[in-house]
Amino acid sequence: MIYGRQMRSTIAEDGGLTVTLHDTAIDExxxxxxxxxxxxxxINPSDLSAMIGPADxxxxxxxxxxxxPQLSAKVPAAPLKGLRGRLGLPLPVGNEGAGTVVATGPEATALLGKRVGMxxxxxxxxxxxxxxxxVLEIPDHASTADGASMFINPLTALGLIETAKAEGHRAIVQTAAASNLGQMMQKICHSDGxxxxxIVRSKEQESLLRDIGAEYVLNSSDPDFIDQLTDLLDATSATAVFDAIGGGTQGSDILQAMEQAAVRHMPAYNRYGSDVFRHLFLTGVLDTAPVTLRRMDLGNDWSVTSWLLFHxxxxxxxxxxxxLRQRVVDELTTTFASHYSRTVGLADALEPELIQAVQRKSTGEKVLIDPTAG
Incomplete structure (x- = not known):
């Protein structure tokens, strides 16, 4: 029997959230x-969602x-209605991680003492x-921290590319492109031609992407952003959008720009718009506002899909x-390298200031938890 702590998040019927470190016993x-x-x-955005949900x-x-330590908060009444299935349940938190194998069953003894990601x-x-x-063994040249992020972002990036290829898209647009995931997407696309x-939000993010070889980088803060985007869409024939922002109008704006680029090549006016199919994939929820689509500006050959890695x-x-997993292992410290802004102990991950900093989802703010540190 091995004893340790496990973080669990519970939302009560009255909307009270508690996140605690439970004592657990693990059988042989x-x-x-x-x-x-x-x-x-x-700490990925999906982890934070499970940890604190829609708490204020x-x-x-x-x-x-x-x-x-015990973290508490209040979940507003409106989002509480959609959480009936998890009310009162102590939900274990954390999607992926890495460490050392300390015990094995009789069929897995070869892994004893090995470092693995899972x-x-x-x-x-x-x-x-x-x-x-x-699990996947971590290559000797990679650190345990490298192995901690060898699933969610790398497999998401590869999965998005697989999805685009399967639908026959020749070129792609991505938002929040300076994120760890966005940088992986850039490296994969560069390697695969x-x-x-x-699409980024600042000059600093532009520079970051150009430094890793990005050819097409647009700043959504530029006054002529839509004009620049339409011209690039025309030049590349991009018809797939992977939108990690989620809320607001940006997804609609990109679909509209794609339609405008397609219309340039129509031999004659058609009141139904172009026949070029465009697909907006909602891959994240960096903005929790409702998704707004201006249908009258989009033509009639498009689709919107929510995309999830596990599906x-x-x-x-x-x-x-x-x-896909083998490619991640082969390119773990290059294409799929993750960068962390700080490392904290398991108890430190309950600090409100840390959670608020991660929730801001600023570029470069990626936190790693090392439970052995406390």
């Missing part, structure tokens, strides 16, 4: 199971209960039991997932 691994001592696990951040409060929930903990086939239009992997099948 059976057959192909292993126990991993977690030494690195990142101004109500965050950290106390000490029975010698353990995905599957409940990673904000001291230890995690998991089946051996579900796919034209990628990167993609289920549909793609095990062979595709194995192929």
């Amino acid at each position: 691994p059976a057959n192909d199971e292993i126990i991993v001592r977690i030494e690195a696990t990142p 951040l101004s109500t965050l409060n950290l106390t000490v209960e029975e010698g353990r 995905m599957g929930g409940g990673m904000y903990a001291d230890y995690r039991k998991i089946r051996a086939p579900e 796919i034209a990628l239009i990167n 993609f992997l289920r549909k793609a099948g095990p062979e595709t997932e194995r192929r």
Whole structure:
């Protein structure tokens, strides 16, 4: 039996949120199971969503209960209605992580002492039991911190490219392009010969992307942004948009610019618009405002889809997932390198100031949790 802590998030019927570190006992691994001592696990936007949900951040409060830190907050009544399924349930937090194998079942002894990366929930903990086939060995030249982020962002980036290829899109547009995920997308597209239009919000983000080889970078703050975008869409024939912003009108603006680029090549006016199919994929929720689409400006050959990694992997099948995972391992410290702004202990991850900083989703603000640090 191995003992340790595990972070769990609970939302009560009255909207009270509590995030605590539970004492857990892990049974000996059976057959192909292993126990991993977690030494690195990142805070991704999806992790923060599970951790604090739609809580009002101004109500965050950290106390000490029975010698353990406890984070509390209040979830407003409106979003609480959509959370009925998780009310009262202590939800384990943390999608991915990495560490050292400290115990194995009889069919997995070859992994004892190895460093592995893994995905599957409940990673904000001291230890995690998991089946051996579900983990990836971390290459000798890579750090454990590298292995901590070898699933969510890398597989998302590869999955998005696979999706675009499957639909026959010749070029792609992405928003929030300076993020860790956006930089991976740029590196993949550069390597695979796919034209990628990167949309950012500042001069600093422009420079960051150009420094890693981006050819097409547009600043949405420029007064002539839409004109620049339309010209680039015309030049590249981009018809797929991966929008990590989610809320507001930017997705609609890009679809409209694609329609304007397509109309330039129509031999005659058609009141239904062009017949060039365009696809907007909503890949994130950096902006929680409603998605606004101006349908009268978009023509009639377009679609909007919410895209989620886990749904993609289920549909793609095990062979595709194995192929994508192998590419991640092969390019872990190059194409799929992640950069962290700071490392904190498991208890420190409950600090309100840290959560508020991560929630701002600023470029370059990526936090790594090392449970062995406290």
